[in-house]
Structure formats: structure tokens, C-alpha cells
Amino acid sequence: MSTQVEPVAKTLPARYYTDPEVFREEMERFFCQSWVCAGRAAQIPKVGDYFLREIAGESIIITRDQSGGVRAYFNVCRHRGTRIATRAEGNFAGRIQCGYHGWTYGLDGRLIGAPHMDESPGFCREDYPLNKVHSAVWDGHIFVNLDPHPEPLEQQLDDLPQRFAPWGMAELRLYKRMLYEVKANWKLIILNYNECLHCPVLHPTLNRLTNYLGADNEVPHPTYIGGAMGFRNGAETMSVDGQRRRDFLPGLHGEECQKVCYYAIYPNFLLSLHPDYMMTHTLWPRAVDRTEIICEWHFHPAEMAKSDFQANDAVDFWDLTNREDWGISELSQLGIQSRAYRPGPYSGREALLHAFDAVVLERERQSKSRRL
Numbered sequence: 001m002s003t004q005v006e007p008v009a010k011t012l013p014a015r016y017y018t019d020p021e022v023f024r025e026e027m028e029r030f031f032c033q034s035w036v037c038a039g040r041a042a043q044i045p046k047v048g049d050y051f052l053r054e055i056a057g058e059s060i061i062i063t064r065d066q067s068g069g070v071r072a073y074f075n076v077c078r079h080r081g082t083r084i085a086t087r088a089e090g091n092f093a094g095r096i097q098c099g100y101h102g103w104t105y106g107l108d109g110r111l112i113g114a115p116h117m118d119e120s121p122g123f124c125r126e127d128y129p130l131n132k133v134h135s136a137v138w139d140g141h142i143f144v145n146l147d148p149h150p151e152p153l154e155q156q157l158d159d160l161p162q163r164f165a166p167w168g169m170a171e172l173r174l175y176k177r178m179l180y181e182v183k184a185n186w187k188l189i190i191l192n193y194n195e196c197l198h199c200p201v202l203h204p205t206l207n208r209l210t211n212y213l214g215a216d217n218e219v220p221h222p223t224y225i226g227g228a229m230g231f232r233n234g235a236e237t238m239s240v241d242g243q244r245r246r247d248f249l250p251g252l253h254g255e256e257c258q259k260v261c262y263y264a265i266y267p268n269f270l271l272s273l274h275p276d277y278m279m280t281h282t283l284w285p286r287a288v289d290r291t292e293i294i295c296e297w298h299f300h301p302a303e304m305a306k307s308d309f310q311a312n313d314a315v316d317f318w319d320l321t322n323r324e325d326w327g328i329s330e331l332s333q334l335g336i337q338s339r340a341y342r343p344g345p346y347s348g349r350e351a352l353l354h355a356f357d358a359v360v361l362e363r364e365r366q367s368k369s370r371r372l
Contacts, residue, residue, distance in 0.1 A: 009354040010343040016360065017185040017336045023288035027056035029363045030267035034223075035136070035143040035153045037269035037282050038062055040296070041070060042140065042173060043089070048107060051089040053144070054284065060133055060144060061085055063092060065107040072133035072144045078111065079103045079128075096130070105130050140170030141269070141280075156223045160265070166251040167273050172298035175277075175311045180293040180322060184329040186285040187360065189293065190264050192325050192332075193281075194225055194352040202324050205317065209235040209242045210260075213349070220355030226263030226271075227352075237276050239313040246276040246303045246310075266359065276303075277314055289333055295322060 015022050038053045039062065050063035052075065059075035061084070075083050077098040084098045095112070096105040104113035109130040117123045134145040136153040138161060143153050154161070182189065192198070199212040210229050217227030235242030238260055248257050252275060261273040270281035277299045284292040297315050304311075335341060346354050 009346040031056045032146040035145045038142045038144045048092040072135040073130040168251045176297045178295045182291045182326045184333040186291045188329045224265045225352045228259040228261045230259045240317045
């Protein structure tokens with residue numbers, strides 16, 4: 001009697017990392033039909049404050065309206081299609097005006113001024129608001145969705161808001177922001193983030209603080225993957241020496257103070273929750289082999305107000321680790337581009353990576369079936 005053996009899970013074929021057409025289709029499937037983390041609500045504290053994000057080649061304005069709500073619009077004038085905002089961030093001072101012919105919009109997107117259009121029979125200002133992009137805020141994180149009829153953000157996040165409520169993310173404030181340019185496909189960044197088998201070889205500093213085989217990963221979810229890792233060798237947080245120089249975040253208790261949660265929320269949000277701070281990465285694919293990454297470190301304002309507040313121990317540690325990760329991701333990109341590359345086998349400890357690959361393939365399948 002023969003015993004059927006399950007086939008070995010393997011990495012994706014090269015085209016998923018090297019083919020510009022596959023990249024274009026993934027930008028549509030993942031970045032134009034999902035909620036994308038754009039930044040933090042604290043980036044636009046005042047009415048009229050704004051910042052821009054480029055998503056799948058689209059420039060998006062994210063601003064705060066007169067009532068204090070977060071709004072998002074395509075950065076396109078309804079007159080003749082001119083891009084309106086050109087600075088990466090700023091303040092609209094109560095209105096959004098195109099610099100070409102002076103068409104002017106309220107912060108709620110309504111067209112409130114259109115010079116000379118009164119002379120055009122049948123013209124109605126109400127017919128030409130800014131093109132809306134759906135926006136929502138989760139615990140201080142701003143998400144936008146380019147789909148005209150998206151499912152609620154809560155559906156994509158599922159149980160994460162309840163799971164991470166103790167960290168009080170909305171209360172935390174930015175200490176440092178770094179921009180990295182990585183010559184690798186965006187999916188390679190996610191794959192690298194979700195396994196630590198490379199840590200003994202690539203991250204000797206990190207490996208002293210945590211057991212690379214000690215990850216407590218949860219069952220993969222269709223919209224996110226992740227898990228938690230504890231400390232070792234007396235470490236209390238992830239920093240240059242593992243020493244915790246800040247109080248625990250005030251909402252944490254018990255085991256929450258003894259671990260770091262690492263979650264990848266598709267398509268672009270890497271969330272790292274520590275006992276005393278939060279680190280985030282947002283991924284911004286620019287080409288099939290190039291990804292911009294914004295990394296931010298956030299701390300509790302009560303800690304930041306202390307005269308002896310320190311944070312560079314965490315920033316320096318993760319900047320080193322980031323650069324190690326980006327470098328190896330670039331080498332992965334180069335190797336996959338070789339004619340010698342063939343899909344390789346995943347180990348049993350790389351289940352999260354195989355699960356992400358499965359999501360990539362399933363969304364491709366769904367997209368093709370809709371076109372039939």
C-alpha cells in the first residue's frame with residue numbers, strides 16, 4: 001500500500017519578481033483594490049494640513065477637513081486634469097486651489113470656485129468635486145483605498161484592532177523617520193520580514209537578543225501574517241544592548257511586556273510592536289525591482305517629555321538591522337533574475353512565506369476568473 005507524500009512547498013517562479021507586467025497587475029490587485037497604510041493621523045494635526053502619497057502611479061492628497069476628519073483625493077484638477085499639489089506636505093489654508101486656472105475646492109472636496117465657467121451654459125459646480133479616495137483611520141494609522149466601492153477597513157483588519165488595543169498606538173508620537181531605497185521587489189521585503197531563519201547569519205546583533213527559532217506565529221490570515229517573539233540573554237527590548245531605557249507602554253501587562261509582535265498587513269504595512277515603542281515600515285513599490293520603504297519609530301509622549309528620554313538605542317539597532325535586510329533582499333533580487341534560478345524548497349519553518357505566496361497566487365487567479 002503506497003503512502004501519498006505531500007509535494008514540497010516551493011518559492012514562486014522568477015516572473016513574480018522580475019516581470020514588469022506581473023508587477024503592473026499586482027499593483028492593481030494589491031495596491032488599488034486593498035486598504036493601503038498611507039501614514040499617521042498625527043502627520044496632519046491641523047485643519048488643512050496635508051501630505052501626498054504615490055500609490056501605483058497615482059498621486060493622492062491626504063488632508064484634514066474643517067470638521068477634523070481625514071479626507072483623501074486624487075491629486076487631479078477637474079478642469080483640465082492638472083496635478084494640484086506639488087509639495088510633499090504642507091497646509092492648504094482652508095482651500096485647495098489648482099495653480100493652472102484657479103479652480104478652487106473646499107477641504108471637503110466640493111468645487112467652490114471655477115473662474116469664467118459661469119459663461120458656460122449647463123455648467124454646474126456640484127458636478128465637479130475632487131475625485132474622492134476612500135479613507136479610514138485605525139488607532140492612529142491612516143488607510144486609503146483606491147477602489148470606488150471598497151469593503152470596510154474593519155473587514156481587512158479582522159481581529160487586529162482588538163488584539164493590539166493594549167499598545168494604544170494612536171497615543172504614540174513620531175520620534176524618527178527614515179526613507180530607504182531598496183533595489184528589490186516589494187514581495188521580497190515581506191518575505192524577509194516574516195522569517196528569522198536568516199537571523200544567526202545576517203543579524204548577529206539581533207540574534208543575541210531573541211531566539212530565532214522561538215517565533216510564536218499564528219495561523220496565516222488572508223489579509224495578514226505574523227506572530228510574536230520573546231527575548232533572551234536578559235534582553236528587555238530590541239535595542240543596541242537590549243536594555244530598556246523607557247517605561248513599558250502604559251496599556252501593556254504581563255506577557256505583553258515580554259515580547260515583540262511582528263505583523264505584515266497586506267499589502268504594505270509592516271507593524272512591529274515592542275514593550276516600550278512601536279516601529280512601522282510602509283512599502284511603496286516603484287518598479288518591479290525597486291521599493292521605497294518609510295520606517296518610523298514612535299514612542300509614548302510621556303516618555304518623550306522626560307529630560308533623560310533616549311531613543312537612539314532603538315533607532316540605531318533597527319537602522320543596522322534594516323540595512324542588513326535590505327542588502328540581502330537586493331541580493332535575492334539579483335539571484336532570482338538569473339537564468340539559473342528555479343523555485344526552491346521552503347522548510348517547515350517558512351510556512352508564513354508559503355502562505356503569502358498562496359495569497360499572491362489566489363489574487364491572481366481571482367483576477368483572471370473575473371476577466372473570463
